[in-house]
Amino acid sequence: MTVNQLPVDIGVFVQYLGRMTALLDRHDGWYGVFLRRDPDGMAACLDGAEIPPWDVVESLLQDLAPTHGPEAVARETVRARALHTAAAAAHDARPGGREALRERLALMLREQAYAADRLPGAAPDELAWIQDDLARATARCAELRARIAALGPEVPRGWFSERAVARPREAAEGEGGPSVRGGTGRPGASGEPEPPGGPGGPAADPAPRVPAPRVPAPRPAARRIARGARFAGIEADAAEAEDGGPLLPPVAAAAPTGARFGGGWHTRRQPEHARGKGEQRQERADDRDQRRSVREAVVRLVRLRARGRTGEAHAVLCEAAAGPAALLPLFAGELHRAGLGADWATLLWEAASLPPDRLAAAADALAAAGQGADCHRLLRQGVSRPAEQIADAVLALGDAGRVREADALLSAFVRVRTPEDAAHLAAHAPARLGPQLLAAAGAVSEGRRRDVVHAFRVARIATER
Numbered sequence: 001m002t003v004n005q006l007p008v009d010i011g012v013f014v015q016y017l018g019r020m021t022a023l024l025d026r027h028d029g030w031y032g033v034f035l036r037r038d039p040d041g042m043a044a045c046l047d048g049a050e051i052p053p054w055d056v057v058e059s060l061l062q063d064l065a066p067t068h069g070p071e072a073v074a075r076e077t078v079r080a081r082a083l084h085t086a087a088a089a090a091h092d093a094r095p096g097g098r099e100a101l102r103e104r105l106a107l108m109l110r111e112q113a114y115a116a117d118r119l120p121g122a123a124p125d126e127l128a129w130i131q132d133d134l135a136r137a138t139a140r141c142a143e144l145r146a147r148i149a150a151l152g153p154e155v156p157r158g159w160f161s162e163r164a165v166a167r168p169r170e171a172a173e174g175e176g177g178p179s180v181r182g183g184t185g186r187p188g189a190s191g192e193p194e195p196p197g198g199p200g201g202p203a204a205d206p207a208p209r210v211p212a213p214r215v216p217a218p219r220p221a222a223r224r225i226a227r228g229a230r231f232a233g234i235e236a237d238a239a240e241a242e243d244g245g246p247l248l249p250p251v252a253a254a255a256p257t258g259a260r261f262g263g264g265w266h267t268r269r270q271p272e273h274a275r276g277k278g279e280q281r282q283e284r285a286d287d288r289d290q291r292r293s294v295r296e297a298v299v300r301l302v303r304l305r306a307r308g309r310t311g312e313a314h315a316v317l318c319e320a321a322a323g324p325a326a327l328l329p330l331f332a333g334e335l336h337r338a339g340l341g342a343d344w345a346t347l348l349w350e351a352a353s354l355p356p357d358r359l360a361a362a363a364d365a366l367a368a369a370g371q372g373a374d375c376h377r378l379l380r381q382g383v384s385r386p387a388e389q390i391a392d393a394v395l396a397l398g399d400a401g402r403v404r405e406a407d408a409l410l411s412a413f414v415r416v417r418t419p420e421d422a423a424h425l426a427a428h429a430p431a432r433l434g435p436q437l438l439a440a441a442g443a444v445s446e447g448r449r450r451d452v453v454h455a456f457r458v459a460r461i462a463t464e465r
Contacts, residue, residue: 006048013087014048016080020060021046023248029063030056051091053140057084058300068248070319074293076248081296092147098154105144112137135307294327298334301343317343321350325361329369348374352381356393360405367408379412387413387421391428398432410440414448419455430461 006014024031034042034056045052057080065073092101115134122130297316304313320331328351335344351362359382366375383390390413397406414422414437422441426434434456442449456462 007090009083009086009090010048010051013051013083014046016083017052017057017060018046020064020080023067024060024063030059031063034059051084051088053136054081054084054143055136055139064248071293071323072248074296075289077296077300078292088147089150092151098148098151101144101148101151105141105148108137108140108144112141135309138307139303290324290327291330294330294334298331298338298340301335301340302338305340305343313343314346317347318350321347321354325358325365328362328365329371332366332369332371332374348378349381352378352384354382356382356385356389356409357397357402357405360393360397360402360409363408363412364405375408376412376415379408380416383409383413383416387417387425388428391425391433394433394436395429407436407440410436411443413437414441414452415444419448419451420459422452423455423459423461426456426461427459434461 021031026032026035041050042052044050045056058077061073061077061080064076091097112134115130115137118130119127119134297320301313301316304310304316320327328347331347332344335341335347352359354362359378363375363379363382366372366378390409394406394409397403397409410433413425419441422437426437437452438449438456441452
């Protein structure tokens with residue numbers, strides 16, 4: 001008989017999870033919490049005996065944010081989600097998968113009720129943990145229901161003939177699953193699999209008779225899959241299915257020719273025409289990555305709102321506001337499509353508190369995307385800060401050659417603030433800021449320009465005409 005192996009999708013995810021945890025501190029963050037609270041469960045996930053709930057994977061990814069940044073984690077979350085979904089589907093498709101999911105769902109429903117009962121009388125130092133337990137149990141119930149639904153309708157007992165169902169025990173176990181005689185579909189007599197190293201260890205088949213068909217070397221007897229050691233014999237084909245790219249690869253690692261991981265650090269200069277095509281391909285790849293990261297953030301936001309975790313939801317919006325300005329138009333579209341128009345207003349409010357130069361870049365990105373109303377709204381909120389800060393930002397933008405952003409700031413300033421405020425701003429550098437403010441006021445209306453000119457005269461600010 002062949003040694004039981006991990007299905008390819010599970011093997012890929014196990015390798016990925018192992019590389020992820022290798023980057024984490026075992027004594028800190030969520031990884032440290034999981035190891036302290038359920039070391040056997042974490043070991044079973046790392047061995048491939050169990051597939052961790054998605055909220056666990058998501059929390060482990062959050063542990064990477066302080067060292068790799070939220071943008072890299074957002075990109076990596078897309079890949080982790082796809083690998084987790086494929087591994088869960090492969091795990092659930094095994095014999096007894098549906099019954100195991102139902103048992104786990106019943107357990108999670110009890111955990112959810114227990115956490116809800118503890119909330120009213122919780123001590124202040126326990127409240128946050130109980131809320132986290134309740135949120136995780138709720139999310140896991142939803143995930144388990146979705147996994148059960150993905151299996152499709154259950155085939156009634158007796159649907160197939162006894163001849164089709166009652167396969168030989170050796171053949172069933174040789175395919176990596178226990179006997180399904182009788183229609184129970186459970187992974188062994190004890191039901192749920194035990195963690196690796198559980199009592200009793202792996203049980204060998206007392207009468208192995210089928211030789212290993214793929215490898216000519218002698219093979220040990222087949223092992224039951226009911227315990228954690230069922231995955232001890234991972235072979236080369238599962239190992240070779242490992243996800244090829246490194247976890248959290250640097251953005252600069254892509255080669256100019258567009259190859260994702262090959263030759264990223266080559267110093268050989270490429271021909272100009274080859275570099276041009278490569279840069280175009282890289283731009284398209286970057287655009288796809290940006291859209292995926294934005295969609296993933298919005299999906300996470302929807303889930304947090306559904307769970308009532310408003311604090312974490314606001315943190316997601318703050319991260320979005322602090323991210324690249326080019327992503328703001330993408331966030332606008334995704335948030336409105338998800339019915340989160342109020343969150344888009346909150347995101348704009350957070351972006352309005354950015355440093356003036358970044359505020360101007362955000363407004364410029366919105367204007368370039370045809371979102372003029374959002375651009376003006378952002379600038380109106382942003383220019384409420386002291387005139388000294390606006391003056392310093394406009395001068396810095398001008399020195400950097402970013403005239404468009406500087407003009408956008410001044411245009412919003414003269415629209416929102418009083419002429420006296422405009423004079424106060426111009427006093428910081430009359431020769432440079434005075435003409436710019438007059439031009440911005442003239443673009444609003446002639447009356448506005450006259451008011452600003454009068455305020456300049458009162459403040460004795462001379463400007464060149």
